[in-house]
Amino acid sequence: MEMTLRWYGPGYDTVTLEQIRQIPGVHGVITTLYDKQAGELWTQEEIHKLKTTVEEAGLKIMGIESVNVSDDIKIGTAKRDEHIANYIKTLENLGKEDIHMVCYNFMPVFDWTRTELARVRADGSTVLAYNQDTVDKLDPDHMKESVEAMSNGFIMPGWEPERLDKLKELFDKYKDVDEKKLFENLVYFLEAIGPVCEKYDIKMGIHPDDPAWPIFGLPRIITGKESIMKMLKAVDKPYNGITLCTGSLGSNQHNEILEIIEAAKGRIPFAHVRNLKYNNPRDFEEAAHLSSDGSMDMYKIMKKLYDTGFDGVIRPDHGRMIWGEKAMPGYGLYDRALGAYYLEGLWEAIDKNAKAE
Ligand code: DNO
Secondary structure: OEEEEEOOOOOOOOOOHHHHHOOOOOOEEEEOOOOOOOOOOOOHHHHHHHHHHHHHOOOEEEEEEOOOOOHHHHHOOOOHHHHHHHHHHHHHHHHHOOOOEEEEEOOOOOOOOOOEEEEEOOOOOEEEEEEHHHHHHOOHHHHHHHHHHHOOOOOOOOOOHHHHHOHHHHHHHOOOOOHHHHHHHHHHHHHHHHHHHHHOOOEEEEEOOOOOOOOOOOOOOOOOHHHHHHHHHHOOOOOEEEEEEHHHHHOOOOOOHHHHHHHOOOOOOEEEEOOEEEEEOOEEEEOOOOHHHOOOOHHHHHHHHHHOOOOOEEEEOOOOEOOOOOOOOOOOOHHHHHHHHHHHHHHHHHHHHHHHO
16 A cells, blocks of 8 residues: 555645655655646656656655546547547556556546535534535536636636636537446547556556536446446456545445445555545535544545555545645645545554454
């Protein structure tokens, strides 16, 4: 298990590599070229530069989150082969720079969705939250205004203004894309990138849909155990894996995370471990990583990862905003550092117990 922190790259993150390096046990980051548009090529020089920056700070790039997949690939437009060719070349360039894990998602139009980015909790911390009634009231034709009103001026990955400007157009393009079509397009993409992943030993980890059910009438295909297993079996190769995101999968209370870890074992190169708290069936908020602060059992999740031989990369996922920090919602330093330390503590105890048995 390799504990890491997500870092958005030079100029995009309020958290510095020097700060990350001082978190005990964290020797690597998960990063990206944040200004790249989905479908664009990443050159080896650009990747090398990012890698040098990280290495000069005494850290290592343990994976990329994300090399985004374009809507053209997801929809299957005439442009998809050109975008896939760029994706393949990007993977080759990553492989040549000794980077072997890539996280991506196949969610139409939006990446993850929340209705509040700074809900105040009883202890004064603020967290990301989701309320189904609010989503149900959003009008897709006025989505840009609604999203801007709830994002408090922050630009969130997947919710960039350029994308919001084109929402109507994008929604129209997805008109004929149902779950079946989206799944076929995912398989088409995965088969096309197979040879380069195998050549450079790159493990792909698809991120689950968040929340894990269809929203705004758009199809969702990575929502729980059944759909994950269908995807893993459709391209039954070690390079085709998942990002086990406990918060995304856990957004659907019917999902049994422990069963998913068991079923997908050996195909989990990357784990996002975080907790959330359900207030009622239509409302949840993100909690501290500590089990007792939310609705999930972090000990059992870490134990299941350990027992199933997980040897991939972990990062603590979204943290609360605490101690007056100003950062991208979910991605401050303090609470994620607490999360990393807590998860490492669980892992150490599990490991020592297992070895003492
Ligand atoms: C949210 C993240 C997602 C994730 C993408 C992967 O905080 O977990 O934005 O990076 O879905 O492509």
